[in-house]
Amino acid sequence: MKKIIITIDGPAASGKEKIAKYISKKWKFKHLDSGLLYRRLALILHNEKIETKDINEIKKRIEKINNISFRRSKKLRTQEISQLASKIAIHQFVRQYVNDLQYDFVSKHKKIRGFVIDGRDIGSVVFKKANLKLYIEVNSEIRAKRRYKQLIDSGEKSIYRKILMDVKLRDKKDKMRENSPLIIPNGAHIINNNKSFKHTINQINKLMENF
Numbered sequence: 001m002k003k004i005i006i007t008i009d010g011p012a013a014s015g016k017e018k019i020a021k022y023i024s025k026k027w028k029f030k031h032l033d034s035g036l037l038y039r040r041l042a043l044i045l046h047n048e049k050i051e052t053k054d055i056n057e058i059k060k061r062i063e064k065i066n067n068i069s070f071r072r073s074k075k076l077r078t079q080e081i082s083q084l085a086s087k088i089a090i091h092q093f094v095r096q097y098v099n100d101l102q103y104d105f106v107s108k109h110k111k112i113r114g115f116v117i118d119g120r121d122i123g124s125v126v127f128k129k130a131n132l133k134l135y136i137e138v139n140s141e142i143r144a145k146r147r148y149k150q151l152i153d154s155g156e157k158s159i160y161r162k163i164l165m166d167v168k169l170r171d172k173k174d175k176m177r178e179n180s181p182l183i184i185p186n187g188a189h190i191i192n193n194n195k196s197f198k199h200t201i202n203q204i205n206k207l208m209e210n211f
């Protein structure tokens with residue numbers, strides 16, 4: 001069975017996950033959030049107090065992992081883990097490890113027809129031949145406001161100005177890094193997610209008509 005792959009790329013807090021969940025539910029596609037895997041690795045290193053600059057230690061630790069959880073957790077969503085994930089994601093060996101997890105995920109779900117995978121390099125590097133590529137665009141102030149509300153709603157203390165700075169810093173790291181920087185993938189459709197979710201899904205529904 002030929003699998004259908006939909007990729008969603010875009011900057012931090014651009015709403016990729018919400019869009020991926022929408023597609024996953026409506027078309028019964030399996031959703032994979034690749035950022036969660038970078039966050040899992042970041043959490044492991046954080047818990048074991050392995051410094052991000054200690055590249056050899058990170059390599060050794062990753063080699064020892066034989067099973068990584070794909071489960072969501074509030075612990076993965078803190079500002080600290082977000083920053084850490086962005087820091088370790090610059091290394092090619094970390095990216096290769098996460099990419100292999102994604103390929104395994106798709107191949108092991110033999111009976112699943114379609115997958116929707118979100119991240120920063122999914123359409124540009126990981127699944128270059130995807131059936132449909134989306135790139136989500138939202139200005140940084142709107143992203144910071146939405147992330148601020150999310151954090152407050154989940155009970156974390158938060159300051160809007162700090163969130164805006166964090167969002168801009170992560171954009172810089174994600175776009176400027178040497179390995180698999182965040183770019184608009186070749187052939188991607190740009191989705192404007194500045195307005196209401198209804199406005200966003202109207203754009204998605206049109207593109208998904210063939211699936």
Ligand code: DC
Nearest residue numbers: 034035036038085086089119120121
């Ligand atoms: O999508 P997210 O905010 O959960 O991602 C956390 C970090 O992981 C992000 O700042 C950069 C990194 N990441 C990446 O480099 N490539 C991906 N495909 C997904 C995430």
